[in-house]
Amino acid sequence: MTRKSRVHAVVGGGVMGVATAWELARRGEAVVVYEATGVADGASGGFGYRGVRANGRDLRELPLMARAYEIWPELADALGSRTGYDRIGHLRLYEAPHEEPSSAHRARVQASMGIPSQHLGRAQLLEMEPGLGPTVRGAVHCPMDGVADHGATTQAYARAAQGAGAEVRVGRAVTGLISHGGRVKELELEGGDRVPVSGELLLLANSATATLVERALGRELPVWAVLPQVLWTSAEDETPPFTSLLGHAHRRISLKLIPDGRIMISGGWRGTWDRSGAPTSIPDHVKANWDEAVRVLPSVVRRTLEGAQVDRPESVSVDGIPVIDRLPEASNVIVATGWSGHGWAIAPAVAELLAAWVTSGNRPGLLGPFCLGRFA
The missing domain is CATH 3.30.9.10 (D-Amino Acid Oxidase, subunit A, domain 2)
Incomplete structure (x- = not known):
């Protein structure tokens, strides 16, 4: 299948979903984002600013934060919109x-x-x-730590993704995953319609991913939602x-x-x-x-x-760091969830790595610590 004949699907219109869609689209990949309500309507929106913080993080996340340090100062120019980023320490x-x-x-x-x-x-x-x-x-x-406007940044990513050729569909939740031959081939949408998945499927909806995976694929992720x-x-x-x-x-x-x-x-x-x-x-x-x-x-x-x-529900994991991995039950599905309240700062780095994983077929080494195997 050629690059343009496969269409990747991203579930979730928060920062992780639209940032990953942008990274894929600017690499020439066809991608559609499915968001239940609206961009930044969940954990990526709401009052105030979010911390862009390395200080005090789990040590396994610090390599991601080191890369994020390089991305954040240039991000507004790359997206063509303000992010409110300010390196205040x-x-x-x-x-x-x-x-x-x-x-x-x-x-x-x-x-x-x-x-x-x-x-x-x-x-x-x-x-x-x-x-x-x-x-x-x-x-x-x-x-080198700081803050950013999470709502503005997420909306900027969404606009940039669309400008690069991605499609962002809002207003209908993904309620099911239809599998055949060890791959998810279709998404079931609220109301019963189905849409095909010819490429990779990235489940990036912060607080909804674990429920969808358990209901559709029978895998219980060690992740739950909090407020x-x-x-x-x-x-x-x-x-x-x-x-x-x-x-x-x-x-x-x-x-x-x-x-x-x-x-x-x-x-x-x-x-x-x-x-x-x-x-x-x-x-x-x-x-x-x-x-x-x-x-x-x-x-x-x-x-x-x-x-x-x-x-604004947030997903947390049993060991306080995210779960980012392919699912054994479906070879074309990558999940990223369980951010435990500190996924915002590393989102630009994780999105870049997810896009690299999709396009190369190889999991980037920096994502290794967040695999499902750590719970085996």
């Missing part, structure tokens, strides 16, 4: 004395893996961020209270200063589904997230909590 704070040696070692290991990192004591840290709370003892600093909590404050007419992306070694807290002056508060707290199946916040989790923010950055208390969002 990340501080992974710590408070307990026993966290000082582990933080120093993490800085050295990250630096040895291509991630510039420095361990800072309290005096150095306060020169950078004087508004930090009195219990913060030090931090690991990654100056990450995001809070935001009022904007205040004051000197910015901090400038870096802030995280923490043991507290579930992440702080980002949004360009409009509001503070985005996240870090691992979650919502739940109510009896009707609708996402809903948990008041105790909202309060706990707020209290953590005030402890780390006391000036937060002068602001008003304006909103809480828990309606």
Whole structure:
């Protein structure tokens, strides 16, 4: 089958799906994206900015992040649209004395893996961020980390993919996979229609992939959906209270200063589904997230909590890193899911590698750590 006679299918219109479609299309491949609702309607959308962060990651992801560091600064020009990318640096704070040696070692290991990192004591840290709370003892600093506008970036990828020849179909979910001879040959769409798959099938829908794979192919992936909590404050007419992306070694807290002056508060707290199946916040989790923010950055208390969002499902895996592999049940199916809250920053690198895998037939070495075989 020639390159143009095969049409690859991508399921999922989040950043991973449309970025991979762009990478394939600009390599001359025919590709169609199938998205249930709209581009960036899931985990790749919503309030605020996302961290482009290497600091504190699982070490197996750092080679991907090193490549992402090279892509992000040039991405807006490559896509022809703004991404909101800003390299502001990340501080992974710590408070307990026993966290000082582990933080120093993490800085050295990250630096040895291509991630510039420095361990800072309290005096150095306060020169950078004087508004930090009195219990913060030090931090690991990654100056090449930053933030990006996730909604704008995902939409930019989608437009660029279409400009390169990809087709993006929105508004109908993929509800089934029709297999024959060890390959998926058709997709079943909401409403019962079927569409052919003559090339590779990439299942990249963040929180829907595991359910689709189990229902259609009988494989249970060690992945499930959660509802990450995001809070935001009022904007205040004051000197910015901090400038870096802030995280923490043991507290579930992440702080980002949004360009409009509001503070985005996240870090691992979650919502739940109510009896009707609708996402809903948990008041105790909202309060706990707020209290953590005030402890780390006391000036937060002068602001008003304006909103809480828990309606963007995210997939998490049993060991906290993604599952990226071909499925034994269908030789033309590649899955990528279980991002565990930190797939955003590495998405440009993973999309590039997925496209290389599809076009060459060989799994790139950087994706090896994320194979299904690690659960055997």
